[in-house]
Amino acid sequence: MQTTSLFSSFTTALAGFAALFFLSLFSPLPAAITPAHIGYHSEVRLVSVEDLPLPLAQFTTVFWDPRDTPSLRKLMRLTDAVKGKRVLEIGTGTGLLAACALQAGATHAVATDINPSAVLNARFNGTLFGFANRLEVRQVTLAQPDAYAIIRPEERFDVIISNPPWVNRLPQSIDEFALYDASFRLMRTLLDGLPQHLPPGGRALLAYGCVDAIKTLRSECAKRGYTFRVVDDDRDLDKLPEEFLPGMLLEVTLPDRR
Ligand SMILES: C[S@@+](CC[C@H](N)C(=O)[O-])C[C@H]1O[C@@H](n2cnc3c(N)ncnc32)[C@H](O)[C@@H]1O
Numbered sequence: 281m282q283t284t285s286l287f288s289s290f291t292t293a294l295a296g297f298a299a300l301f302f303l304s305l306f307s308p309l310p311a312a313i314t315p316a317h318i319g320y321h322s323e324v325r326l327v328s329v330e331d332l333p334l335p336l337a338q339f340t341t342v343f344w345d346p347r348d349t350p351s352l353r354k355l356m357r358l359t360d361a362v363k364g365k366r367v368l369e370i371g372t373g374t375g376l377l378a379a380c381a382l383q384a385g386a387t388h389a390v391a392t393d394i395n396p397s398a399v400l401n402a403r404f405n406g407t408l409f410g411f412a413n414r415l416e417v418r419q420v421t422l423a424q425p426d427a428y429a430i431i432r433p434e435e436r437f438d439v440i441i442s443n444p445p446w447v448n449r450l451p452q453s454i455d456e457f458a459l460y461d462a463s464f465r466l467m468r469t470l471l472d473g474l475p476q477h478l479p480p481g482g483r484a485l486l487a488y489g490c491v492d493a494i495k496t497l498r499s500e501c502a503k504r505g506y507t508f509r510v511v512d513d514d515r516d517l518d519k520l521p522e523e524f525l526p527g528m529l530l531e532v533t534l535p536d537r538r
Contacts, residue, residue, distance in 0.1 A: 313407055315339070320400050331357050331380045334409065339401040343373040343458035348443045349487045351511060351529035353380050356441075361485070362386040365438035368477065370427050370470055372417065373458065375402030377441055382411045390437070392430060394420040395454050427470035428477060437477055439485065442470065443527065446490035464496050471500050474534055481536035489527035491517050497530060507533040 315324055315337065326335040329346045331353045338344045346353070356362050356377075363385035369378045372391035381389050389411075393399050399419045406415035418430045445451075445461040461467060474484060488494050494517060501508035511529040 313404075315400075315404055318400060318404055320397075320404070322397075327374070329353065329376065329380070332383055332409070336374050336376060336379065336405045337401065337408065338374050339397045339404075341395060341455040342398045342401045343455070344376075345525075346376065347525040348489060348527040349377060349529075350526050351513065352377065352441065352443070352485055352487050352527075355485065355511065355529065356380050356384040362439055362441075366390075366436070368392075368431065368435075368437040368440045370440065370442040371444050371458075371466070372402045373398050373443075375405040375415070375417065377443060378402065378415055378417075379405055379409055379411060381439075381441065382406075382409070382414055386414075386439075388414050388416075390416045390418065390431070390435070392418045392420050394422065394425055394457050397454075425466070426473075427466055428473040431473070431477060433476065435477060436479065437482075438479070439483060440470070440474065440478060441485045443487040444470070446488055446493045446523065448492060448496075461493075464493065464500075467493065467497060468500060471497075471504055471506065471532070474506070474532065478534055480534060482534055484532040485511075486530045486532065487527040488530060489525055490523050491520055492522065494528060494530065497532075501532055505535055507531075507535075509533070 320339060322340045325338045327338045327344050328335040362381045365386055367381045367386045367389045369389060369391040372378050372393050375391060378389040378391040391402055396419060399417050402417045406412050420430055444466050445459050447460050448464055449460040450462040451457045451460040498508045509531045511531050513528050
């Protein structure tokens with residue numbers, strides 16, 4: 281049993297590397313790039329979404345479930361939500377949303393993550409897609425995990441996007457940071473920093489699929505005088521299961537002081 285599963289992980293990893301190598305032959309990169317070029321030697325899966333022309337690489341422990349964010353990706357793909365804009369993505373994972381923003385015409389994206397494999401993964405995908413000079417991926421530390429801990433005080437973005445962890449629970453391992461946001465600290469610090477990092481009237485686009493998180497977001501926005509809006513979704517929060525898919529797209533807008 282163990283030999284079979286070892287064999288199957290080995291063949292999956294081999295297939296992943298072979299596919300990435302094959303892909304790289306058709307990518308705009310001058311030379312082939314594989315995860316080994318950036319010092320990553322564990323398993324790689326290939327995953328796709330309709331928004332991007334090539335599959336993305338997914339490294340071990342890095343989150344993947346595009347059912348969290350179909351409305352956010354569709355909004356970026358079909359409207360001017362990010363076109364010509366500077367975007368900050370908090371909690372980038374594979375780099376999926378930052379890549380979709382750049383694909384949709386964002387001029388520049390800064391993407392953060394607390395999982396070191398996600399930081400490598402998003403940088404790798406950025407390079408694979410030819411976005412390396414428009415995508416900056418930054419490592420958040422466990423010691424200082426607030427939403428803007430690695431964003432300079434004077435840095436401003438036109439739009440902030442995130443598919444943050446949804447459940448109010450303490451993560452026990454690095455991959456659980458994709459799912460759990462203890463006391464909703466990431467959510468609260470993300471909201472606290474909006475006036476400093478967005479222009480007046482600017483907005484954050486957030487994906488959540490958890491009733492508790494969405495109700496908390498709504499009340500935390502009200503406390504801060506922000507406008508909270510559910511975007512194009514008529515599902516009733518009081519009739520949904522505690523956690524649900526696809527995720528709901530929430531827009532948080534700052535007061536326009538001009
Ligand atoms: C639900 S996953 C979303 C990943 C990606 N945006 C996507 O949609 O596929 C949440 C991500 O947030 C990251 N994360 C959790 N806490 C964080 C923090 N304090 N700062 C930055 N990233 C964090 C996790 O490591 C994970 O990659």
